[in-house]
Amino acid sequence: MDHCQEADLVLVCDTGSTDGTAERLRERGAKVYNIIQKPWRFDVPRNTALSLVPPDIDMCLSIDLDEFLQPGWSDAMNREWQRHEGKITRIAYDYIWNWKEDGSPDIRFYADKIHHRHNYKWLHPCHETLYYDGPDQEVKVTIPDIFLHHRADPTKSRGQYLHLLKMAVDESPNNDRMSHYYGRELFFNAKWNECVVELERHLAMPTATWKEERAASYRYISRSHRSLGRLPQSKDAAMKGVLEFDQTREPWLELARSAYALQDWNLCFYAARKSLEITNRAFSYMSDSTSWGDEPHDLAAISAYHLGLYQEAFDQGTKASEMSPGNERLKNNIEYYRKALG
Numbered sequence: 001m002d003h004c005q006e007a008d009l010v011l012v013c014d015t016g017s018t019d020g021t022a023e024r025l026r027e028r029g030a031k032v033y034n035i036i037q038k039p040w041r042f043d044v045p046r047n048t049a050l051s052l053v054p055p056d057i058d059m060c061l062s063i064d065l066d067e068f069l070q071p072g073w074s075d076a077m078n079r080e081w082q083r084h085e086g087k088i089t090r091i092a093y094d095y096i097w098n099w100k101e102d103g104s105p106d107i108r109f110y111a112d113k114i115h116h117r118h119n120y121k122w123l124h125p126c127h128e129t130l131y132y133d134g135p136d137q138e139v140k141v142t143i144p145d146i147f148l149h150h151r152a153d154p155t156k157s158r159g160q161y162l163h164l165l166k167m168a169v170d171e172s173p174n175n176d177r178m179s180h181y182y183g184r185e186l187f188f189n190a191k192w193n194e195c196v197v198e199l200e201r202h203l204a205m206p207t208a209t210w211k212e213e214r215a216a217s218y219r220y221i222s223r224s225h226r227s228l229g230r231l232p233q234s235k236d237a238a239m240k241g242v243l244e245f246d247q248t249r250e251p252w253l254e255l256a257r258s259a260y261a262l263q264d265w266n267l268c269f270y271a272a273r274k275s276l277e278i279t280n281r282a283f284s285y286m287s288d289s290t291s292w293g294d295e296p297h298d299l300a301a302i303s304a305y306h307l308g309l310y311q312e313a314f315d316q317g318t319k320a321s322e323m324s325p326g327n328e329r330l331k332n333n334i335e336y337y338r339k340a341l342g
Contacts, residue, residue: 001028006074007090009057012065013049023066041164053117058086062113062130063148070147077114080143089116089132089139093146097122108143124172126164127181132297162189169198176208184220192224215245216286219254226261234258235267242271248282249275249291256299269303272296294320298330301337309341 004010010030014022015037022032033052039043046062053060056314059077063069081088095111112130119134132138165182172178181201199217200210208217220239225234238255245251252275259268275296281287301317304310314337321330 001025001030003069003071004063007061007140008053011049011053013045013052015045023100041167043122043124043128046128050117050120050122055117057082057117059088059091060117062115066151066153067175068149068151070149073146076143076145080141080314084139084141086168087139088141089119089134090114090130090141091146092140092142093148094144095148095150097150098152106289107285107287109285109287110144111148112140114146124175124178126161126168127178129177158275161185163255172209174205176202176205178212179205180208180217183217187220187224190227192227195224196221208210211245211288212248212284215241215248215251217241218244219250222254222258226258231258231262234262245279246274248284249278250286250288250289251297252278252301253291253296256296256303260299260302263306265303265306268299269307269309272300272303276300294323294327294330297323298333301333305337305340310337313337314341 001010010025012022012025012030012032013035014025014032015035022034024242025032031052032048033046035045036215037048048124049061057158059068059081077091080091080342090112091114092110092112092115095107095109097107097109115130115132116134120273121131121133123131162185165178165185168178169175169182179198179202183195183202186195186198199221202217203214208214218237222234222237222241225231225237235258238251238258239250241251242255252271256268256271256275259265263327275291281292297316297320301315301320305313314334317330317334317337321334324330335336
């Protein structure tokens with residue numbers, strides 16, 4: 001309620017809390033509705049909440065109780081509203097989805113759940129998506145001065161996601177985004193064969209044209225093959241991921257991993273070094289923090305050592321150890337590289 005205080009209205013749909021949340025929100029001035037959604041899905045309650053917003057409201061900020069607007073959001077939004085003469089229908093903003101242990105941002109991207117009151121609808125049981133269905137063209141602007149911080153509860157179960165995403169692809173079998181999400185969730189649940197089948201289905205869809213997402217599907221396929229001991233297939237999938245999108249570290253690192261599993265040191269070294277040549281982390285929900293940790297340096301060091309490039313192995317191994325000072329294996333590897341240098 002503190003970070004929402006500049007809003008004209010705070011409307012909450014409570015779906016069954018028992019810890020006093022609804023009462024505390026009401027005490028602070030929120031309009032709280034108690035609703036029931038059985039069987040559970042995410043899109044219907046969001047549409048219920050939207051339907052309860054008064055029709056004379058212009059713009060809606062769809063946020064959850066574990067998300068926090070940062071100061072200045074209202075001024076930034078009003079400036080753009082005036083500049084576009086009130087013709088904005090959707091706003092993208094800087095969204096920090098999770099955080100590193102030191103408190104710095106980890107995965108960060110532009111989300112776009114600020115939208116006009118009318119002509120929008122949520123769809124899909126999980127990873128619900130906001131769709132525009134207005135008579136005119138959607139007018140979307142990006143306001144990087146609006147920041148929304150996500151502070152998730154790590155103890156909260158996300159176990160229902162697999163079931164809900166299966167429901168999503170059953171309801172919308174030709175939706176490429178839901179197919180990707182479902183395949184990814186199958187990977188998270190160690191259903192390797194099913195993951196490969198679903199993500200290959202995703203990649204075959206004529207609407208699956210977002211290169212970065214296609215590369216991500218290939219990465220999960222590569223890891224699934226590797227988990228099943230199918231190392232050549234793992235390398236082939238990783239290579240296809242790089243061919244789809246080579247502008248971020250993640251596809252290159254996946255190729256280095258698959259080459260490492262095959263002990264293809266030339267390819268491992270090449271891919272690891274290519275990943276390290278990329279120095280700017282993308283604003284993307286597909287960004288992976290491991291690509292920006294010790295692993296690229298570690299794989300570059302190990303492969304360089306096997307290729308007889310001992311100085312390179314020592315330099316990369318040192319960088320890897322500096323990034324993870326508590327990792328004993330990385331420390332011990334430096335001694336191997338040092339001895340090889342003579």
